[in-house]
Amino acid sequence: MTLKLTFIGLGVMGYPMAGHLAKAGHQVTVYNRSTAKAEKWSTEFKGQFALTPALAAQDADIVFCCVGNDDDVRSVTIGDEGVVNTMKAGSILVDHTTASAELALELDTACRNAGLSFIDAPVSGGQQGAENGKLTIMCGGEESTFHIAQPIMSTYAQAVNLMGQAGAGQLTKMVNQICIAGLVQGLSEGLYFAEKAGLDQNKVIDVISKGAAGSWQMLNRHKTMIEDQYNHGFAVDWMRKDLDICLSQGRKIGAKLPITAIIDQFYAEVQAMGGARWDTSSLLKRLKATD
Amino acid sequence: MTLKLTFIGLGVMGYPMAGHLAKAGHQVTVYNRSTAKAEKWSTEFKGQFALTPALAAQDADIVFCCVGNDDDVRSVTIGDEGVVNTMKAGSILVDHTTASAELALELDTACRNAGLSFIDAPVSGGQQGAENGKLTIMCGGEESTFHIAQPIMSTYAQAVNLMGQAGAGQLTKMVNQICIAGLVQGLSEGLYFAEKAGLDQNKVIDVISKGAAGSWQMLNRHKTMIEDQYNHGFAVDWMRKDLDICLSQGRKIGAKLPITAIIDQFYAEVQAMGGARWDTSSLLKRLKATD
Amino acid sequence: MTLKLTFIGLGVMGYPMAGHLAKAGHQVTVYNRSTAKAEKWSTEFKGQFALTPALAAQDADIVFCCVGNDDDVRSVTIGDEGVVNTMKAGSILVDHTTASAELALELDTACRNAGLSFIDAPVSGGQQGAENGKLTIMCGGEESTFHIAQPIMSTYAQAVNLMGQAGAGQLTKMVNQICIAGLVQGLSEGLYFAEKAGLDQNKVIDVISKGAAGSWQMLNRHKTMIEDQYNHGFAVDWMRKDLDICLSQGRKIGAKLPITAIIDQFYAEVQAMGGARWDTSSLLKRLKATD
Amino acid sequence: MTLKLTFIGLGVMGYPMAGHLAKAGHQVTVYNRSTAKAEKWSTEFKGQFALTPALAAQDADIVFCCVGNDDDVRSVTIGDEGVVNTMKAGSILVDHTTASAELALELDTACRNAGLSFIDAPVSGGQQGAENGKLTIMCGGEESTFHIAQPIMSTYAQAVNLMGQAGAGQLTKMVNQICIAGLVQGLSEGLYFAEKAGLDQNKVIDVISKGAAGSWQMLNRHKTMIEDQYNHGFAVDWMRKDLDICLSQGRKIGAKLPITAIIDQFYAEVQAMGGARWDTSSLLKRLKATD
Secondary structure, rough: OOOEEEEOOOOOOOOHHHHHHOOOOOOEEEEEHHHHHHHHHHHHOOOEOOHHHHHHHHHOOEEEOOOHHHHHHHHHHOOOOHHHHOOOOOEEEEOOOOOOOOHHHHHHHHHOOOEEEEEEEEEEOOHHHHOOOOOOEEEOOOOOHHHHHHHHHHEEEEEEEEEEEEHHHHHHHHHHHHHHHHHHHHHHHHHHHHOOOOHHHHHHHHHHOOOOOHHHHHHHHHHHHHOOOOOOOOOOHHHHHHHHHHHHHHHHOOOHHHHHHHHHHHHHHHHOOOOOOOOHHHHHHHHOOOO | OOOOEEEOOOOOOHHHHHHHHHOHHHHHEOOOOOHHHHHHHHHHOEEEEEOHHHHHHHOOOOOEEOOHHHHHHHHHHHOOHHHHHOOOOOOOEOOOOOOOHHHHHHHHHHHHHHOOEEEEEEEEEEHHHHHOOOOOEEEEEHHHHHHHHHHHHHHHHOOOOOHHHHHHHHHHHHHHHHHHHHHHHHHHHHHHHHHHOOOHHHHHHHHHOOOOOEEEHEEEEEEEEHHHOOOOOOHHHHHHHHHHHHHHHHHOOOOOOOOHHHEEEEEEEEHHHHOOOEHHHHHHHHHHHHH | OOOOOEEOOOOOHHHHHHHHHHHHHOOOEOOOOOHHHHHHHHHHHHEEEEHHHHHHHOOEEEEEEEOOOHHHHHHOOOOOOOHHOOOOOEEHHHEOOOOOOHHHHHHHHHHHHHOOEEEOOEOOOOHHHHHHHHHEEEEEEOOHHHHHHHHHHHEEEEHHHHHHOOOHHHHHHHHHHHHHHHHHHHHHHHHHHHHHHOOOOOHHHHOOOOOOOOHHOOOOOOOOHHOOOOOOOHHHHHHHHHHHHHHHHHHOOOOOOOOHHHHHHHHHHHHHOOOOEEHHHHHHHHHOOOO | OOEEEEEEOOOOHHHHHHHHHHHOOEEEEEEEHHHHHHHHHHHHHHHHOHHHHHEEEEEEEEEEEEOOOOOHHHHHHOOOOOHHHHOOOOEEEEOOOOOOOOHHHHHHHHHHHHOOOEEEOEEEHHHHHEEEEEEEEEEOHHHHHHHHHHHHHHHHHHEEEEOOOOOHHHHHHHHHHHHHHHHHHHHHHHHHHHHHOOOOOOHHHHHHHHOOEEEEHHHHHHHHHHHHOOOOOOOOHHHHHHHHHHHHHHHOOOOOOOOHHHHHHHHHHHHHHOOOEHHHHHHHHHHHOOO
């Protein structure tokens, strides 16, 4: 079945995601803040582009959005030229931005009031996952809505999961980021210690990565960490944005996050070192900074 | 080839390890502080037991040792009734205790002076790994010695690795424990947050465990953590002993371990809660303690 | 000189502060969210009360405000019934609320646009300081405005300081709270250790309080800490509100606050223990919680 | 009354302390590892020097000791040429070294066995306090012994306090160092934030130092901290030695010291930056290191 789809936000994630939708045969209209990129996309994928989110969303069955932060989402959805103003009755808004659970509830209400449905749907898997169509998507919303949107999202995902009501997608993504923060700092201290101790770091990882210390990060990041290479992966600036959301939410629900909080500050040190765009594994570089 | 082997220390690890040696057809003599257990072992595995380490080690080709801490090792090796006093020229001492790198160097020297060879060989894989013969062993010592001892250790190990000179086994084990501390705290904060946020914790783990937040601990410990079950696994008391070794070594080699240091203190809180024997994943229980 | 003054917010701080103004002979009109308290105040201090901030601020030479948080301030100043709507040209708005520096800049602009002057003026010294008229006030704003408002604020302050342009008062208050967080945790760990070590805690404080470990908190809080009494002083809920402001500001200006961030999380544990209204020194009680 | 006194260890503390004893008219014999310094001292203060601790201690009424660490103390007291071998029956050994409580108990027992009395007596007040005779001394031991030694120690102290049985002096000193660690980090984060916020740091300290954030460190260290001057005061190397003692003791008595533990690691970063001899207030410099 061919649907009319709209995609708002053509960053490193959104650009290929919207591309997958077009390649799957859907009729896709995109919007991007800088029109040049929207034009480039429409040429590459034979789709349409519009000059405002509201214009892009007219007649769409599903509107997808993947922008920077809460305020960016508000602007393109419930802002003056936002998609909610023009979406047709019964259509669905899917937000792929990693944002607050509060925003998800706010958009859910706005959509209900406008006769629309909403799903918060943050992703993990990074730029590579977006390009390969292998993202993992964590959704919050009504089951009936999810069942409509799920097959479409599968175009760019290896797993699309309904986690609960509106906001549950964002909350699940927060759990993911919280787990990563402590894990990467532990891994960094381990590799740092190994180097100081004069061990062959690669050999050490070979030996311990299958056991109780093993992790995705150890397996996928140790080589670049040992080589002091961080110009790749998930940027520290984004991680800090996400951790800010986690810590604010923790404050709201009474969840204490002591180590997450201090590692967020360690990432501030990485930013100060010039590492705003480095991969999150650059916590190791911070440990070496004072050597 | 049948060897004459000695095993010192029949704790939850040593008991089955020595058993594997006997079952492989070697002639094994054991020593244990409480003789009752040594007697039980000798009945079960048709081996010998001796009343002192020195007596147990006479004529042995290789002497294995797996006891509590540095001082325990000193006592059974270079102490008055220690094995070094009676081991025959050219034989090998293998220490499976997780201990300091300093001790490894001390024993290496003592062995050299006595015409013996030494390997420090701490293990990972826990009680289950010892029972199933699936331990991972991290060795420090001479290559020629390693090549003799390696096949014998393979009786109870899935991997036996030479990491470098004497002490390198202990240092590798330290890296392992350092990586675990941060990882488990991150996982605990994540699961705690998930519960507070009203998410289905098992579903969350299903979704995120394959991605960037994934780890052995997440896969193998989330169920018991969610069920608040900690009467299993690697005990907090042992973890604190190991982290003490890591932090002392860090002090010596100038390796900063900020998060390892504070998590060691969190484990002190777990001990104070009565969790001395709980699994290391009980950091989650600590987070809930003040709720 | 008798002035027409308005005071918005009659909490434990504002109530006595407004009282000092009335006792100094000024003509004071108050506003409070719950009118009962405003009425009580007007009876006690022979002043007026009004039913909205806007009504209270008519004809005032200076309007003071001391409410809960940023949003509360916005509501009573630039909200629909806020004071800025009715303040006469050339009059001054003084905000005693501990709030964000961003809010101070926002109000400064709003006042300029309305032909008014603004001073952010958070206080320290607590309820007792407010009652005794011994507060310390940290101001941000224009010097000429400060010179008019300073003598009036002196009615309830022992020190009124101009720290810089708008926002500088709030920023100074943040420095104060940041210094306190680390200090109180250090003091708590010290007293806790002393108890565990079996020392006479009072005697220890007698000896060390004059030296390099000495502090206002040690001098003024050790007795209640030792007695496990926390129903007094500066509430943990307020401290967390303030630390949230500090951490947000730190994020904005690139100031890393690792220990402030983690102690803020320790305060979350105190809240979870039921300590929302306890004094900030209750970090000691948190250390004991797991014993 | 003129006594025969012995002083072991002529470092920056011991040299002037022994000098005060001589100037008070006592007959003082000193020992120092490097004899040149002992000779210099004996010339300056018209005393004697000896070539071993044992020789120095013969006939002494009280033997004072102020050396580096536990092992140094053991060497000069119960070592082969230690003072305990030659001290006369009924004489007193006073240890001014900041050392472990365990050592204090060990020496107390050794002294009792030799018919001697022991007092552990660590000091605070720094080099300046030693030179001006204004130290604060925290003692552990028997009251009767204390009453004999107290007036002699007053020669170089403004306060000499008996805190309890043997070890209580050391434990009190630990409380002092624990309180300082958190306090100095809080102060550092505060001053750092102030600078980043563009405030006049000196003016800020003027305003907040009398209130709830005030401390000896704020009063006495803010100027040098603001000027980035750390070549003075209490060296980071010594602080780490002391914190190591605190953390080991905490481990023994079950006292959790989370922030002390992590700040000890921050001091490791200062050492790595080349700050081994910098004042403890150099935690501020660490915060700036990644800027």
